Amino acid sequence: MIAPYLLDTWYAAMWSADLPAGALVPRTILDEPLVFWRTSGGEVAVLEDRCPHRFAPLSMGRILGDHLQCGYHGLEFDVNGACVNNPHPNRAVPPGTFARTHPALERHSIVWIWMGDSQPDTSTLPDYGLIDTAPADQVSKRDYLLMAANYELIADNLLDLSHASYLHAGLLGNDAMVDTRTDVERQGNTLWVSRFTPDVPVPQLYDLMFRQDGRNVDIWTRIRWNAPGCLLNDTGACAPNTDRSTGTGLYGIHLLTPETATTTHYHFCAVRQNTVQRDPAADEHIRGQLSELRHRAFEEQDRAMIEAQQRNISRSNGDLRPAPLSVDAGIVRYHRIIDELRLPA
Ligand code: FES
Ligand SMILES: [Fe+2]
Known part of the structure; x- marks a missing residue:
């Protein structure tokens, strides 16, 4: 059931704000222990978190200008992982003494890392530009959970x-x-999974975002997927038989990065769309309630179910096969794209 990692792709390593200047931030990605830091110019640098001398974590060292010094015996490494200083007598650096590195960059207030050996392709970075352009008070907290489940189980849940x-x-x-149809549409290696449900009793979160009167609504959900676990969920409600521009909703940003085969770094936040004009105090109150409801849905409901699924899968001998339903169409399609991307070019 658990497939090998896709290597030649971008993974969200952390929110930019979680990498302040002067900090050494250890993070394991695809089973590889890494350390992230910023150079004197603020650029993101990343090395494997294992000194080639006697394997101490470099994250226990310190930053010296644009170099990282191992905290155990003081070897220094540059941003390319080359050992540039051995402070001990004879000062010789044995051949092959280097720390592995990966290309990394920042976009949309996210630190991205390319884990494969091929040339990184920035044209495949998923577009989360709406985080940059939305008014700050319409963007929720940039949040993080370490989930005890394979990232595919979380992507499956979202799709x-x-x-x-x-x-x-x-x-x-x-x-x-x-009784709502699921539509799946593929463009290149991007997938959209959509559902539109007309004239239904309003669920609590949509009522809170929209009219707060308990009356029926039309609900739209259109979720974008990019490999391997980068999702953007456009969802909202409007009055039945009206244009959705008269309604309100949010964009949910979901970024899934494997820590290991059974644990996932889950970064998420939400950007409100078409907010209904209210007084600022009421808006503030609604934002607080919204994040409380979303927290309950993710942490208490999705997380509990997904981690329990993982425990069942881990207990099996690896021969479990799902029984696909019509609602799983998006899941089947994204797995197919990952399989295609895994094939050598
Ligand atoms: S383990 Fe890093 S310098 Fe010795
Ligand atoms: Fe859910």
Whole structure:
């Protein structure tokens, strides 16, 4: 069930704000222990978190200008991983003494890392430009969870929009939304999974965002997927039979990066769209309630279910095969794209 990692692709390593100047931030990605820091010019640098001398974590060292000094015996490395100083007698650096590195860059307030050996391709970075252009008060906290599950289980959860009627009953979905068609559309290596549910009783989160009157709504959800686990969920509600521009909703940003085969760095935040004009105090109150409801849906409901799924899968001898339903169409399609990307060019 657990496939090998896709290497020649971008992974979200952390929010830019989680890498302040002067800090050495250790983070394991695809089973590889790494350390991130910033050069004197503020550029992101990344090395394997294992000194080639006697394997101490470099994250226990210190930054000296544009070099990282190992905290154990003081070898110094530059941003390319070359050992540039041995302070000990004879000062010789044995051949092959270097720390592995990976290309990294920042975009949309996210630190991205390219884990493969091929030339990094910035044209494949997923577009999260809406984080940059939205007014700051419309962007939620840039959040993080370490999930005890393979990243595919979380991507599956996000692309299976049907679970809202059960796992998030009342909060994000309800019985009236079950009989909704799932549409899947592929453009290049980008996938969109959409559902549109007309004239249904309003789930709690949508009511809070929209009119707060409990009356029926049309609900749209259109979620974009880019390899291997970068998602953008455009969802909202409007009055039945009206244009969605008269409604309101949010964009959910979900970034899944394997730490190991059974643990995932999950970065997420939300950007409000078409907010209804209210007084600022009421808006503030609604934002607080929204993040509370989203927290409940992710942490108490999705997380509990996904981690329990992982425990069941880990307990098996690896021969489990899912029984695909119509609601799994998006999941089947994104796995196909990952398989294609894994093939040598
Ligand atoms: S382990 Fe790093 S210098 Fe010795
Ligand atoms: Fe969910």
